[in-house]
Amino acid sequence: MEEKRLVLGVIGSDCHAVGNKILDYALSEAGFKVENIGVLSPQEDFINAAVETNADVIVVSSLYGHGEMDCRGMREKCDESGLKDIILYVGGNIVVGKQNWPEVEKRFKDMGFNRVFPPGTSVETTIKCLKEDLYSKEELKLKEELELKQN
Numbered sequence: 001m002e003e004k005r006l007v008l009g010v011i012g013s014d015c016h017a018v019g020n021k022i023l024d025y026a027l028s029e030a031g032f033k034v035e036n037i038g039v040l041s042p043q044e045d046f047i048n049a050a051v052e053t054n055a056d057v058i059v060v061s062s063l064y065g066h067g068e069m070d071c072r073g074m075r076e077k078c079d080e081s082g083l084k085d086i087i088l089y090v091g092g093n094i095v096v097g098k099q100n101w102p103e104v105e106k107r108f109k110d111m112g113f114n115r116v117f118p119p120g121t122s123v124e125t126t127i128k129c130l131k132e133d134l135y136s137k138e139e140l141k142l143k144e145e146l147e148l149k150q151n
């Protein structure tokens with residue numbers, strides 16, 4: 001089955017590195033090809049990496065509270081770079097403090113993010129959503145059967 005490619009990184013001036021390392025490890029173990037651009041990454045680095053690796057998804061982390069400012073305009077930049085259908089995920093602690101989640105989610109969806117994840121989203125949930133978005137039901141069934149055979 002075709003290997004799906006992800007670009008992973010922490011956006012803006014954000015140096016929180018632990019979640020990034022965990023996601024890199026867990027998503028790679030789950031069978032995705034991960035291009036990890038690490039912390040302190042501007043939008044352009046995500047986009048250049050996605051173009052270079054022909055990525056299916058860009059997974060943006062933001063922990064320090066400035067996610068909204070850092071993520072604004074990213075969908076438009078993707079479109080300009082020819083990444084029209086790329087799936088955009090964002091998660092971590094994407095806004096300052098505890099705000100009304102449905103409102104936060106709507107603001108990021110309005111910016112063009114396909115999925116917006118609340119603080120503390122588990123790697124299991126992240127992997128489940130990626131599989132749902134990247135594989136058809138038939139492909140998932142086949143993948144599960146193959147994994148069962150291998151174990």
Ligand code: B12
Nearest residue numbers: 014015016017018019061064065090091092093096097117
């Ligand atoms: C360690 C830490 C630091 C360290 C970071 C060291 C390093 N290089 O990694 C230091 C001390 C440097 C630091 C600095 C700051 N920090 Co700090 N830090 C933390 C702390 C205690 C833990 C973060 C962590 O490692 N968590 C463990 C990992 C495994 O969890 P995670 O990062 O959340 O990632 C998981 C999930 O969120 C999810 N996930 C992450 N990204 C994504 C993306 C997607 C798409 C999906 C699906 C899931 C997902 O998967 C990950 C793996 O399970 C948190 C509080 C906390 N308990 O979370 C504050 C916290 C993140 N920091 C905070 C702040 C404010 C700062 C500073 C701005 C403080 C300051 N005034 O200087 C600076 C920012 C510096 C900078 N430029 O980035 C705030 C952010 C508040 C907000 N968003 O409203 C927090 C929440 C503390 C708080 N309660 O106030 N910090």
